[in-house]
Amino acid sequence: MIHSQAIIDPSAQIADDVEVGPWTQIGAGVVIESGCRIASHVVINGPTRIGRNNQIFQFASVGEACQDKKYAGEPTELIIGDNNVIRESCTLHRGTVQDEGITRIGSGNLLMVNVHVAHDCRIGDNTIVANNVALAGHVHVDDFAIVGGQTGVHQFCRIGAHAMCGAASMITKDVPAYVMASGNLAKPHGINSEGLKRRGFSPEALRALKQAYRLVYRQGLKLEQAIAELDDLQRQYPEVALLAQSLRDSTRGIIR
Incomplete structure (x- = not known):
């Protein structure tokens, strides 16, 4: 199940049925549970824990050190739940000690091509984060929220459960649960009724x-x-x- 041209650190813990494609690199401190499929050319660094039945597509960078200039190599973590789809070229960074030291992604999420999840973000369950969305540090995206493509979210903002952010929006304040938001700067446009x-x-x-x-x-x-x-x-x-x-x-x- 692990291609002969994958590079796996001996300390990585990978379930027996996990598929790993060629030229993928999995580093020390990585745990990958049963049913996951990791495509070619993926880099996964630790400490990172990945739950069951996740799909990670080519060129994704998972569990890399964050871009916060305060980060000084402290042991921080990325935790990913179950049944997520992480598409091509997504970048998911570990946390910082200025927060709880953990970036968390729940279960049942779809992260489309080129999504960036910065340090200390928390993504709930069953969200959709569309192409080229950039979540700055400490952003929270709650369950069932949808973030449209090309959207930027300012650090420390929260997108509430069942909220929907339109494409190419700039989110600089919190979006309450159920609310539709769009624009630069984003404005409210009613309840996400549909x-x-x-x-x-x-x-x-x-x-x-x-x-x-x-x-x-x-x-x-x-x-x-x-x-x-x-x-x-x-x-x-x-x-x-x-x-x-x-x-x-x-x-x-x-x-x-």
């Missing part, structure tokens, strides 16, 4: 989320006031509670 319908959200939940969006974005309220106004809705609908929590968690302020 995506939520496809995921089985009820008509009642969608109506409640649209009402919540109007409270946040159409009433001229300060963020603290808007969160308070959501109290009744979030008691009835857990979907709204997730939106309210994403507003409370914002540290950079939300897109307006």
Whole structure:
């Protein structure tokens, strides 16, 4: 399953059924679990842990030291979950000690061609990050979010669960859960209704989320006031509670 022309450090831990293509290099401190397929010309450096059934396409650079000038060779880590597809030329960097020292990618994600995931990023589960997206350091992308191609995300920003960012956007503030954003600089454009319908959200939940969006974005309220106004809705609908929590968690302020 490992091509004779692959270069594997003796200390790397690779499950017996993992496929590794020619001219791929796997370094010390790398753990790769069962069912993974690693194409040719991939470089994986450690410490990096890769879960089950991941596909990593050619020319990807996984677990490399980060580009933060404060990084001084400390032992940091990249952790990848299960069932991810990491396409050609993606660059996934390890964390820094200025954060928790770990870059985390969850499970079921699609990272398209040439995606950059910088140090200390956290990507949840079932996200889609399209071609040429650049996530700066410490960015969080929550479950089921979609980031359109050519988008840049400023360091420390958060893209909430089920949010959708349009192509070629520049994200400099947090995008709350469920919100569609696009533009340079990115602005809000309503609730991601079509995506939520496809995921089985009820008509009642969608109506409640649209009402919540109007409270946040159409009433001229300060963020603290808007969160308070959501109290009744979030008691009835857990979907709204997730939106309210994403507003409370914002540290950079939300897109307006």
